[in-house]
Amino acid sequence: MQDARAPKPMLSAEQAILQMLSEVAPLTQCVSMPLTDALDKVLAQPVLSNINVPGYDNAAMDGYALRASDVKPGQPLTVAGLALAGHAYTEPVPAGSCVRITTGAVMPLGLDTVVMQEQVKLTQTDLQQQILCQLVPVSGEHVRRAGEDIASGAEVFAAGHKLRPADIGLLASIGIANVKVLRQLEVAIFSSGDELVPPGQSLPEGHIYDSNRYVIAAMLKRLGVQVIDLGLLPDDPQAIEQAFLQGMAKADVLITSAGVSVGEADYTRQILYKLGQINFWQVAIKPGKPFAFGKLNNCWFFGLPGNPVAAVVTLDQLVQPVLRKLSGENVVGEVKLLSAECEVPLKKQPGRMDYQRGWYWQGESGLKVKTLGAQSSGMLSSIANANCYIVLPRDSGSLPAGEIVSILPFSNLLR
Numbered sequence: 001m002q003d004a005r006a007p008k009p010m011l012s013a014e015q016a017i018l019q020m021l022s023e024v025a026p027l028t029q030c031v032s033m034p035l036t037d038a039l040d041k042v043l044a045q046p047v048l049s050n051i052n053v054p055g056y057d058n059a060a061m062d063g064y065a066l067r068a069s070d071v072k073p074g075q076p077l078t079v080a081g082l083a084l085a086g087h088a089y090t091e092p093v094p095a096g097s098c099v100r101i102t103t104g105a106v107m108p109l110g111l112d113t114v115v116m117q118e119q120v121k122l123t124q125t126d127l128q129q130q131i132l133c134q135l136v137p138v139s140g141e142h143v144r145r146a147g148e149d150i151a152s153g154a155e156v157f158a159a160g161h162k163l164r165p166a167d168i169g170l171l172a173s174i175g176i177a178n179v180k181v182l183r184q185l186e187v188a189i190f191s192s193g194d195e196l197v198p199p200g201q202s203l204p205e206g207h208i209y210d211s212n213r214y215v216i217a218a219m220l221k222r223l224g225v226q227v228i229d230l231g232l233l234p235d236d237p238q239a240i241e242q243a244f245l246q247g248m249a250k251a252d253v254l255i256t257s258a259g260v261s262v263g264e265a266d267y268t269r270q271i272l273y274k275l276g277q278i279n280f281w282q283v284a285i286k287p288g289k290p291f292a293f294g295k296l297n298n299c300w301f302f303g304l305p306g307n308p309v310a311a312v313v314t315l316d317q318l319v320q321p322v323l324r325k326l327s328g329e330n331v332v333g334e335v336k337l338l339s340a341e342c343e344v345p346l347k348k349q350p351g352r353m354d355y356q357r358g359w360y361w362q363g364e365s366g367l368k369v370k371t372l373g374a375q376s377s378g379m380l381s382s383i384a385n386a387n388c389y390i391v392l393p394r395d396s397g398s399l400p401a402g403e404i405v406s407i408l409p410f411s412n413l414l415r
């Protein structure tokens, strides 16, 4: 097999993403599930509405339903009855009369307008109630028309739509109790390194806690995929190979962190060459250069760098779009870069696109941003305390304070 380590120009982030997207195809297996379980799932087929929403003309306000043409200045209308939400009003309404109505109640036949109760003067005699409108209403005012929200037969969502909370409400509003969704993508993860100890245990000299597996699993949960945690492994080629084989057998995708750089104990890459293929390695971004993409039989492989911030940035920026495509999600209209004035100088060397970690806020004359201390890719606090990336182009060098820079507010994976 050809060795992808042979020197070649590093891909830009855009090239890497386009190449990965061009190689992967979405899942097709689907499952039916109750609406209450469907949040963040991806629709396997379009959803059409079988009903009008609202299903009938109804009052948008508490007040009086009437014919707008009956309202003449100084002439009262007799209140002929009461229309309540959930109860049909079947009596004919004589000319010159109105009906007391509550929000959501069906409009009585022949009436076209609702006048809010605050805009009428109510008079009561022993025999009847009358109203005097304080304003001449516009015909159709405060009436919600049948089908004005959703018309019967309309497509409410396309296949590939990922269901958000409001979408669940909308599906309920058209009477849908079960939806056909794509099965969740299964993503196996593991950490490896002799220096790593799981949180909760005491920390021997020269060791650090395994944080990557935790942040990667948390981000993947936000993305709505199934996480298969293969644990924490030593720098032992056999153990790592076993984990690769397990991941290949169980999951659609295997994501590792560490071991993709050039160190002696970087077994991940060696085993990947043995069991599958590396499609590319190294992307011109900082942090995150030693990122690998490949395939192990039917399982896609993403090798994230070990440095914790590099692992987070590559998962967020490079892997996220690919997992979304694999999950069957239609990805359109993504958030783009904003401009902000940077309050602090920024250090950078030309060569790689930089994702510095920043904090942005609304200033008096536009967005402002600053970095929060050191930008080492080993410092998780630099990203945990941030709310955006400051994205510096590949060729850019250091910048003085006061420059306008591009920022990318964090997606929901990091918020």
Ligand SMILES: Nc1nc2c(c(=O)[nH]1)N[C@H]1C(S)=C(S)[C@@H](COP(=O)(O)OP(=O)(O)OC[C@H]3O[C@@H](n4cnc5c(N)ncnc54)[C@H](O)[C@@H]3O)O[C@H]1N2
Binding pocket: 191, 192, 193, 195, 196, 208, 209, 210, 211, 212, 213, 257, 258, 259, 260, 261, 262, 263, 266, 287, 288, 289, 290, 304, 305, 306, 307, 308, 310, 377, 378
């Ligand atoms: N001579 C070179 N050295 C390095 C290069 C290079 O191009 N030439 N690249 C550097 C860059 S950039 C990065 S990023 C790292 C990535 O290296 P690896 O992906 O091979 O990862 P490791 O060397 O195993 O670990 C790097 C760093 O991350 C810590 N780590 C690893 N796993 C975890 C975990 N699960 N939780 C928390 N921290 C973890 C590990 O202890 C190391 O400190 O390589 C540079 N070197």
Ligand code: MOO
Binding pocket: 285, 286, 287, 288, 289, 290, 305, 307, 309, 310, 377, 378
């Ligand atoms: O990806 Mo490395 O973290 O640039 O230092």
